[in-house]
Amino acid sequence: xxxxxxxxxxxxxxxxxxxxxxxxxxxxxxxxxxxxxxxxxxxxxxxxxxxxxxxxxxxxxxxxxxxxxxxxxxxxxxxxxxxxxxxxxxxxxxxxxxxxxxxxxxxxxxxxxxxxxxxxxxxxxxxxxxxxxxxxxxxxxxxxxxxxxxxxxxxxxxxxx
Amino acid sequence: xxxxxxxxxxxxxxxxxxxxxxxxxxxxxxxxxxxxxxxxxxxxxxxxxxxxxxxxxxxxxxxxxxxxxxxxxxxxxxxxxxxxxxxxxxxxxxxxxxxxxxxxxxxxxxxxxxxxxxxxxxxxxxxxxxxxxxxxxxxxxxxxxxxxxxxxxxxxxxxxxxxxxxxxxxxxxxxxxxxxxxxxxxxxxxxxxxxxxxxxxxxxxxxxxxxxxxxxxxxxxxxxxxxxxxxxxxxxxxxxxxxxxxxxxxxxxxxxxxxxxxxxxxxxxxxxxxxxxxxxxxxxxxxxxxxxxxxxxxxxxxxxxxxxxxxxxxxxxxxxxxxxxxxxxxxxxxxxxxxxxxxxxxxxxxxxxxxxxxxxxxxxxxxxxxxxxxxxxxxxxxxxxxxxxxxxxxxxxxxxxxxxxxxxxxxxxxxxxxxxxxxxxxxxxxxxxxxxxxxxxxxxxxxxxxxxxxxxxxxxxxxxxxxxxxxxxxxxxxxxxxxxxxxxxxxxxxxxxxxxxxxxxxxxxxxxxxxxxxxxxxxxxxxxxxxxxxxxxxxxxxxxxxxxxxxxxxxxxxxxxxxxxxxxxxxxxxxxxxxxxxxxxxxxxxxxxxxxxxxxxxxxxxxxxxxxxxxxxxx
Numbered sequence: 001x002x003x004x005x006x007x008x009x010x011x012x013x014x015x016x017x018x019x020x021x022x023x024x025x026x027x028x029x030x031x032x033x034x035x036x037x038x039x040x041x042x043x044x045x046x047x048x049x050x051x052x053x054x055x056x057x058x059x060x061x062x063x064x065x066x067x068x069x070x071x072x073x074x075x076x077x078x079x080x081x082x083x084x085x086x087x088x089x090x091x092x093x094x095x096x097x098x099x100x101x102x103x104x105x106x107x108x109x110x111x112x113x114x115x116x117x118x119x120x121x122x123x124x125x126x127x128x129x130x131x132x133x134x135x136x137x138x139x140x141x142x143x144x145x146x147x148x149x150x151x152x153x154x155x156x157x158x159x160x161x
Numbered sequence: 162x163x164x165x166x167x168x169x170x171x172x173x174x175x176x177x178x179x180x181x182x183x184x185x186x187x188x189x190x191x192x193x194x195x196x197x198x199x200x201x202x203x204x205x206x207x208x209x210x211x212x213x214x215x216x217x218x219x220x221x222x223x224x225x226x227x228x229x230x231x232x233x234x235x236x237x238x239x240x241x242x243x244x245x246x247x248x249x250x251x252x253x254x255x256x257x258x259x260x261x262x263x264x265x266x267x268x269x270x271x272x273x274x275x276x277x278x279x280x281x282x283x284x285x286x287x288x289x290x291x292x293x294x295x296x297x298x299x300x301x302x303x304x305x306x307x308x309x310x311x312x313x314x315x316x317x318x319x320x321x322x323x324x325x326x327x328x329x330x331x332x333x334x335x336x337x338x339x340x341x342x343x344x345x346x347x348x349x350x351x352x353x354x355x356x357x358x359x360x361x362x363x364x365x366x367x368x369x370x371x372x373x374x375x376x377x378x379x380x381x382x383x384x385x386x387x388x389x390x391x392x393x394x395x396x397x398x399x400x401x402x403x404x405x406x407x408x409x410x411x412x413x414x415x416x417x418x419x420x421x422x423x424x425x426x427x428x429x430x431x432x433x434x435x436x437x438x439x440x441x442x443x444x445x446x447x448x449x450x451x452x453x454x455x456x457x458x459x460x461x462x463x464x465x466x467x468x469x470x471x472x473x474x475x476x477x478x479x480x481x482x483x484x485x486x487x488x489x490x491x492x493x494x495x496x497x498x499x500x501x502x503x504x505x506x507x508x509x510x511x512x513x514x515x516x517x518x519x520x521x522x523x524x525x526x527x528x529x530x531x532x533x534x535x536x537x538x539x540x541x542x543x544x545x546x547x548x549x550x551x552x553x554x555x556x557x558x559x560x561x562x563x564x565x566x567x568x569x570x571x572x573x574x575x576x577x578x579x580x581x582x583x584x585x586x587x588x589x590x591x592x593x594x595x596x597x598x599x600x601x602x603x604x605x606x607x608x609x610x611x612x613x614x615x616x617x618x619x620x621x622x623x624x625x626x627x628x629x630x631x632x633x634x635x636x637x638x639x640x641x642x643x644x645x646x647x648x649x650x651x652x653x654x655x656x657x658x659x660x661x662x663x664x665x666x667x668x669x670x671x672x673x674x675x676x677x678x679x680x681x682x683x684x685x686x687x688x689x690x691x692x693x694x695x696x697x698x699x700x701x702x703x704x705x706x707x708x709x710x711x712x713x714x715x716x717x718x719x720x721x722x723x724x725x726x727x728x729x730x731x732x733x734x735x736x737x738x739x740x741x742x743x744x745x746x747x748x749x750x751x752x753x754x755x756x757x758x759x760x761x762x763x764x765x766x767x768x769x770x771x772x773x774x775x776x777x778x779x780x
Contacts, residue, residue: 021479027421027460054480061481061638063463064421080383081578081614082540084628093765097743118465118632120422121386122196123540124235124547135199141767142741 001039007032008040012047022048022058026065034074035066071106071113073151076130080119083126087140091127092116094141098148111155185245187224189266190307192240194231194390195425201254202228202239208258216262224266227316230394232307233548234294237277242289242307249289250275280544280566294545297563299526301534302510303550306394311429314436317397323442325516329405330450338409339365342512344520346532351377351468351505352583352609353685354531354598360502364492365410367500372412375496375503376403377473378419378426381465382581383632385612387536387548388506392419392426395510396433400456402509404442405516407454410502414455418473421460430458465636469684470495470503472638483640484684505610507536527553531597535611539565542572542617551596558592561615572617576700580609582629582636583689585696586622605696607689621718622701623708627655629693637686644687647678651694660721663709668698717779720764724780729754731776738768738777 008029011017017024022044029040041055059065077083077092096102099112106113120128125137129144136147191197191205209226232240237251241261248271250261257275264270276285277292286292289307300306309316317323329338343358364372376399380388392399403415419427434456437443445453459477466472467482474496476482495501511533515523524532531553537560540546544566551560557577561567568574576586579596585606587594594600598608616625634648651674654667675691682688698705707715714722727747734752746762749755754776757768769777 021477023460023462023476023479027462057481058479061464065462079632081581081612081628082384082546084383085541085614085616085620085625090766090770093763094743094767097763097765117422118381118636119383119385120195121380121389121538122199122235123384123386123538124196124238125199126540128199135195137199140770141765142771 005039008043012043030065034070071110074113076115076117078120078128079116082123086126088127188244189226190229190242192232193228196235197238200238204255208255212258212262227310230306230311231390236546247288247290251277298550299552300550311394322397325513326401326404330448335409341520345515345523350507357508361410364500364502369500371499373496373501374407374412374415376417376509377503378417378506379461379468381468382610382612384540384614385538385610389423389426391506391510393429396430398510400437402512405512416457416459418459466638466686483638528597537611537613539613541614543615544569554595554597557594568617575618576616578614580607581612582632584609585692588700621716622697622704624718626694626697627659633690641683643678643681648690658708659719661712668705725757725762726778727755728776728778731774733774737771741767741771
């Protein structure tokens, strides 16, 4: 915990982020921790001298910020129009069933966070799934099963050491 | 405001051009747009370099290997074009590289199996310029996307970049720049189509010293990605447009508000700003004219409503991105209370072209009231998915069949959704409509930002409308009641209809509610949110009625109205669907017809997609 606080403090003290707006701080913190720890909200507010309610409003308004820690692997399914007409709802269905969580939540073992995004702008390749920043195009429910299996296997390997 | 003291000196141009080999220099251009990158184009430039080294030919054959912006023909990616001849290879993989070097680069012959085949004629096409997808386009804004390395300012300059800025700063007073933009007839490409020159004039006339300009790159419409491609492929043209605009308006600072979902565009833009500063196109005393201007980047944090100008301003100021009532318009009171001019990426990118080639030239493209070109992202059920740039006024039929290559798998065209979640659909009977601002709005659609999604006969229009309503309902910021509550009420009605629980009167209710939301909402999001529903009702009312009265979904999409069953005659009992069914709803033995338990079936369609014997029926 102490380590998190000191890291957040470093970000808060970063002059390059300017002193005007709360958003660049949140972007930096979200980038580092993949969520906004409660301590971060408090420290940023103290630094910028703004009420906590305002920070909370901003943190909950924008999709890019999350108040809950994310799983080890982030799966993002594009729900843009092009992906929609090419079958992304079926893909999402399948992943929801397989992972046992609804879009927007994290599995109990904290291994996967399943999310949707409105458009990634790579419409020729739809439906698209992004796993930990890596794009996979022309996905089908079957292909998504294979992707999950691959991740699970590497996880098992890691655990065995 | 800067006064022009002396003609601008030319030095940055001279030094850069001396170092650059020129646009006709032989090169291998590899598409580096996001689409081609996903398909593996990043490995290609590396593979070409390795192959050049391995065969030790760099010394004898002076070829540049460059990764360019998006070529536009995403369906055929990764794309490689050899210039200046224009030989185009499609779906290129790293393993093809040695052969391309050996046979095409060294041997000068064409490799037949890597060429693009026109699906309509079945012919292989050798050169990029002869591919129908490109042939019918008029590439004005995207012209350099496939030619130059966007990470090198010298390549943009070698193609005549920043000369419009030079002309403006050395010979044109700000008012003359505004007159030129007015004369060109350029209308805002963000969707609403407000005349750009008049917008600039309004901002210029404000008696305030501090002014801002903003480039709206918060491209949020699902299915639209042209703004991203311009910023990835030619960021300097956007910057040049912004600098010219700032000079005309009298702004000292500009911001690019860009989606954080576009990491590559952000990277290229950051590099472009740094290069422009180093070369004297940005910063203090630009090109020694006495004019000062700087550009910063603000990242959008994933809120669709921030594409609305007052919400965008709130977001840059670090607040929740909620819109506010207008007037006052941003031109009077915008960012931090100062006059602010906001334009879309495509509008800014058009500016240097208008200055360079003249307002008359630009005004001659397109129709009387909609001048210039428009970029569409042609996506959905279409053969040639990609980015296309066409003159305004082109017919929808030409766009879909000549450029887009028609509908895949022999299916019928059903509708084109234009303008994203704010737009409407155009059915087959209006395929000959000319795409300009007025004709589209007469049909209940809008130009929008250029997303053009093609739906084939398998798309259920009620489900399609529900999809868009889900989107806008989620993205409604919640500030005003008509949008917050109204979109929710519309969505729940649509969901009921899709679930087979529609009631007579639902359609009339949707129309009434939709009209009210349009009339009473605070910002553009709410004012346009009902459009997809209203336009699908207008053209496909019979589909709504089939859902409500006949309790069927004609396209077999809406889960509440369909059942899956096995056709015993076709089923070979291969057990594939049985194994793949996520709900274990299929039972049966090997080599005997299977059965689907309708109570367990969630209608996910998995069985139908895996069945090789066409033995799953949807009714």
